[in-house]
Amino acid sequence: METIQRTHVTDAPPLPSPWRDAHVAVVVPTYNEAGNIAELTRRIYDLEMPGIRLIVVDDDSPDGTGALADDLAGQVNESHPGRMVVLHREAKEGIGRAYVAGMKEALARGADFVVQMDGDLSHRPEYIPRMLGTIMAAQAGLVIGSRYVPGGSLSAQWGRHRRLLSRFAGIYVNAILKLPIRDVTGGFKMWRREVLEHIGLNTVRSDGYSFQVEMNHLCEHMGQSIVEIPIHFEERRADSSKISLAVQVESMLTPFALRFGRRRRG
Template sequence: MYPVLIIIPTLNEVENINNIIEAVLEVNSDYHILVVDDSSTDGTIEVVKKLQEIKKNLYLQVRTNSRGLGKAYIFGFKWAIQKEYEYILEMDADFSHNPKDIPRLIHACEKEGYDLAIGSRYINNKINVINWDFKRLILSYLASKYVKLITGIPVFDTTAGFICYRRKVLETIDYSEIRFTGYAFQIEMKFKAWLRLFKIKEVAIVFTDRTKGESKLDSSIISEAIFGVIKMKIKGLKKTINHGMHSNKGS
């Protein structure tokens, strides 16, 4: 199986899906793409199926039992592990993540030896975001600072959703223990990888807000991120302590 899979979750992205697939494959026609769709009703599924007739490395999985960004990615991760892809990437369908940055994330893992490469909007406290209003920008930036402060994770952009994983990282995660389903899912995945001592690198990117379609961000997702982080930190510390105790008993 080809080593690179790009997972694109969709929910009513008919205005973007054709163009994002074409743009990704223009960067490298050998990339494989998995669209994980949450039962879109706007024609997204039909567009992907039509493209599959000419794109042999394009795959589609339609979920009907539940919705949520985190659950879509978990579905995609399990699919990727089963197919034995070596590098598995997350990216949005709305062009907020530039497909031309994909090789840079892969390079960090494949050539530089990192286990997790994050496309970072806030690396070294520099803000690289286009077309966000000031309120949303400050909220996102402060949320990342808050998460870093509470958890201690050495990552500037903790809520980033443009990521390249080595398969071994995703194979160690117990997905039944993932509690977040919205954008806080991104925080939880990074936190779990960090606790497992995987090597993480942030790669500076420019994030551009969508120009087509509707954002899925709402206040409940923000609340999940803000109020769930402390609970996640406590739970993570308990597991680390317990693991250490068991290791000492065995030595």
């Protein structure tokens, strides 16, 4: 059984009250993240944010991630009931569907702000207070942790091919949708509750990583303010990338569908 060990976070500046007391839900889809889930959970609860809740959405991970998350939730909820939630899905339906399930759960539990982030530790939880401060100060609808604004950076372990592919994806999407976003495919975001409610999560079409592009497009189409803050993007820890050919094809077609197609009915 994994245990949560407390550590001191040196780069998470505390927010003043009542900002730091905001109801924030962090949605983390997982598939084979047994090597990461305990550290991710520990680092989220090390943040000086008493109103934070973690929602893990596990797609029946063969490595037992879901069971480990249940054990961790038991520890967290023993002293703070309901502060960690684990959703178990019976099949791997795509990261987009996992995010929708987690976001709907967050809204149902009263979250004012919803964070989406990967479960592989490539996104540092220590940026969450900065994202919260930004979204509240700027009255933004969406804050994106960006690799491609000044001050943002990528892991040195990323090779030239991956860097070029990531850059090309952004150029490709923005050539079609013309979004005012530099890191249009990034998956580390904080949403304001009202924006997710207005978008209508049941109408989101994307199953894979194109979910990021679709949500950005819908937010911008609503006229909501979108702010990017710089982050350092770490190399993922443990296991390997899960991007299939079908996901890549969906990612190529989605920008055209968003520009020229119609939205799915709720």
